[in-house]
Amino acid sequence: MPGKNSTRNAPGPGRVWSLEDIQQLLDLLAGREITEFEMEQQGVKIRIRRGDVHVADPTSANGYAPATAPVMVTPSLAPPGVAVPAPTPATGTPEPAVESTEGLHIMKSPIVGTFYAAPAPSAPPFVKVGDTVQVGQVLCIIEAMKLMNELEAEVAGEIVRTYVENGQPVEYGQSLFAIEPSHKK
C-alpha cells in the first residue's frame, strides 16, 4: 500500500512494524470514517477494526448503518478494538516482531462463517500440514446459513500452516491456510 497511506517513517523493506508504527497508523485512522482497515506489506498483515460498528439497519436494503449497540457477530471473537491477527510485537525483545509469510500463498475465507476441516464430523480432514495440494483441491468448507463453500487451493504446493481449528468461526478475509508454492525457487 504505497503512496497515499505511507508516511516518511513508515516501515518498508528491511524494517519491521513496531508498536509505535501501529500507534501512528491508529492515529492516522482515528477520527475518520474508517471502520475496518487491512494492509499487507512485506508479508506482514495488519488489520484494524472498530468494535462498535456494523449494526444492521433494518430499514436499509443491503447496507449497514451506524451502530446503536455493539453486535457480536459470532461467539468467541476477539474483543472490540484493535485486532492484529499476526503475533503482536513483544516489548523488549529484538526478535522479528511479526512472523513472516513472505513467499507463502495465504488462503483466506471468502465469507463470515464456520470453518470445517472435514466433509463430515466423522471424516478425516481434507488436508493437514505437510500435505501437498493441487490447484482446485478442496481444503475446507466454510458454512454460512447453510451455504457450504468448499474452498479450493489457488496454488499447488505444500500446506505449511493452518490458522484455524475445526468448528471455529471465521471472518471475511481471515487467513485459513499457508501454502508454500511448489514452483517457488
Next chain:
Amino acid sequence: MAPGSTNRKIDKLIHLLVKNATVVVPGPKIASEIGVTRSTVWTWIEKLRSLGVEIRGVPAAGYRLVNIPDLLAPSLVRPELGEPEIGHNILHYFRTESTNDVALKLAAEGAAHGTVVVAEEQTAGRGRLGRAWYSEKSSGIYMSVILRPPLSPAAAPVLTLMAGVAVHQAITSTTGLAVDIRWPNDLLVNRKKVCGILTEMNAELDRLHAVVLGIGINVNHTQMPAELRAIASSLRLEAHRTVSRVQLLVALLRELERHYHLLLKDGNTAITERWAAASTFARGKRVRVVNAAGEMLATTAGLDPSGALRIRRDDGREESLVAGEVVEVKVETASVQRPRPA
C-alpha cells in the same frame, strides 16, 4: 453435455402421449415421430410404467395414456414457465446419485445461470455435513439449480433464505398447507421437515463462480422411514391427498425466479422481511442452538440484514447466528433443561 440425463426422445414420447391423452396412438406412429424403433418404444413404455405412469396397451392399435403422468419431465414443465432465467434449460434424470453433484460438475464445465437438474430418484442424496437425504423414487422433487448471481461471495448466503421463501410460497400455493420455515431454510409442516435445502458455492475470495441450490421436497411419500418419522413428513401425509409434483415444480421454479429478481432488485430486506413474515422462528421462539461450538438455549430476536438469526441468550446478550442449527424447544421442557450455572 450431461451424461446419464434422460434421453430427449423419451421426453418426446411423454410429450406425444400427453398431447394425445384421450386417443390410442399407434406404435409405428410414435416410433416414426420420435425417430426410434418400435421395440425401443416398447422398452421406454415399460420404463415409464415402472415409474407409475399408467399407459394402456391396446393390441394391434397402440398406446393410450390413462392419466396425465406426474413425471418431472421437461416437456411437461418447461412450457409452463414462459421465458425464465431459472429453468430455461431443464435436465431430467430418472436416477442419479445426487443432483447437486451433477449440477456442481456442470457448473464447473461452464453450464449457464438458471440451469436446472431434476431427478425422479437419488441414490446418494446429500444433506449438510455429509448427512444423507432420503430420496424415494418418483415421490419427491430432487432438484438443483445453478445460479451465477452478480453478488460477492460474502453476500451470497442470503440466497439460502431466498430459496426457503420461494419453496414456502410454492408449497403454500400448491397445497394450502400451513408451512413454517426453520432458520435458515428447513420447511416444516406440523413441525416436521418436508423440505431441505443444501446450497453449495464455488468461489474465490472476491469472485463467485457459481451457487448450486439443492432442494429436496418430500411430496408423495406414503410413509417415512421409521427413523425419520418423528422429525420428517411428506406433503401427502400432511395434506391427506396426493400432490402433483409437476404442478409443485412449476410453482417452485416460478417462485425462485420471482424471489431471485426481488433480491437483486430490492436487496436483502426484500427477502428477510418475507422470511420473517413466513416463519414462526423469526422472533420470540425458544430454541436450542447447535453448532460446532456446542449447544445453548436462546430466544430468537429477528434477522439481521445479512439474514443471520439474532438470538438472545439467557444472560441477556444478543448475537447473530451465522452458522449452525436451531431446534424448537417446547417451553415446558425448557424450564427443566435450563442449564445449571457453571
